[in-house]
Amino acid sequence: MQKMKLLQQNFNLLPYLYERKEIVETALNKAIPRGNPAFIYDSMRYSLSAGGKRIRPILCLASCELAGGTLEMALPTACALEMIHTMSLIHDDLPAMDNDSYRRGKPTNHIIYGEDLAILAGDALLAYAFEFIATQTKNVPPELVVKVIAELAHSVTTSGLVGGQIIDLSSEGKSDTTLETLNFIHIHKTGALLEAAVISGALLAGVKEKDMNRFLGYAQNIGLAFQIIDDVLDIISTEENLGKSVGKDLKTQKATYPSFWGIDESIKQAKLLVEEAKEEILYFDDKAAALLAIADFIVNRNN
């Protein structure tokens, strides 16, 4: 614990997050420029530029640097992660799914562009994510690019986002959802892409086989902590602060971590997971400072 404190005390997280967010958003803006047919590009750019913490791309960049790589090596994959995340938000918000009309502080994509464009914008973002990694990644051996594509794609399929969303939809309104099912939902729906962010960054840098488990342990622990805090924020935060509908879980009688544990215990559990995440990467000494600070940020954030 003493070592951890020493490593972290010289790391200033907020300017770091701000700078990385800027790098990612500049790259995303260039990645999908305005084009023809205009309204589909507008629809994609609308959701992609709607903000958010950009936590997935930032994790990917940090993980690549920790494993000895450069920002440039990871930037295309970082952008792809945000394209995939944005696709999943657009599709999850559709009337046939969660039927949400407010997200990241703005009306959801289908409210502005219609359901047809929202579906197609998601499809295009998903495909474009893979095209972008494949065509834009420089100075990385192609066999590692192939692995990164496999990792990200896997996190979208039934083994990831889609699998989690399916069980989430089928659990809504049920009062008998178990903690096991709740874990399944979030390990797939939130955890898989966060894990892919960390793992892909390490892969791009050519991480040593023996070190990969540390990245994996870090990723899995922060992934679950992230979702626990999301559930807590849905109860205690304001719509203005969160930029999306709040109290929705209660209204839809959705099982959440606070519904099992209460708010205080949920926060405690999230903090324990974050400590475990940090333990996994202490081995890397001062190079781990950014990922250590990001782990803390995940439980201390207010949106």
Added chain:
Amino acid sequence: MQKMKLLQQNFNLLPYLYERKEIVETALNKAIPRGNPAFIYDSMRYSLSAGGKRIRPILCLASCELAGGTLEMALPTACALEMIHTMSLIHDDLPAMDNDSYRRGKPTNHIIYGEDLAILAGDALLAYAFEFIATQTKNVPPELVVKVIAELAHSVTTSGLVGGQIIDLSSEGKSDTTLETLNFIHIHKTGALLEAAVISGALLAGVKEKDMNRFLGYAQNIGLAFQIIDDVLDIISTEENLGKSVGKDLKTQKATYPSFWGIDESIKQAKLLVEEAKEEILYFDDKAAALLAIADFIVNRNN
């Protein structure tokens, strides 16, 4: 022309198509086995196993062999092409899009599984296509696998399927659609993935740079011919024969090639395109027999 006839006369297309279809369907059935959560796997498998000509995978396999590669090298990409094609059918059929309830002789995916599962099954198939290429392609240099992924992904984005569908949706019911717009729609909506099928097969085999244009010329010509014949079949075929709703273009006042040229001239134009396609690959002599026969099949088919 004499050379073409000689090359083709010894090639027996129907058993070839039947055998290739079997190879592809067996591989697809193994690629996405039954799994948990069951209904999402069922939904994906329902549309993936609904049949169809499997023309995209067959083109990919044939193109790979023509360029000197093996069936095994191209089979994962061939499967991925069918997953992408199936995804596009599932999403295009949704109520918010073309609102079709009958496809490949069966009720469409959302009719059976609901809109939410249909959207998610499409998303999972799209992501799985890239995972499948990345993890299953053997004996191909990874830099070529990366190129193939870029090619397939590009054919889905606004530069391909999505771009075509957008303009198609926005042209529906308009009486002033130009031939230029109709070409745009089909070059993107149908042509791009057929082109990706041919090009990816050639890429996997390590096609020589100087030969690539021949594959491209072949692909672009058969792509447009394919769509012209689709439009013709929508008018002259029966629902039973075609396995999907017929006469829909007329009902929705959609611009089609026959609406510009009439049926006879449309068939003539398609045949001209197919002849041009065949000219492009005559250079490969007897190795081109399969692709020559497939080109003819595209205009002579009745479904």
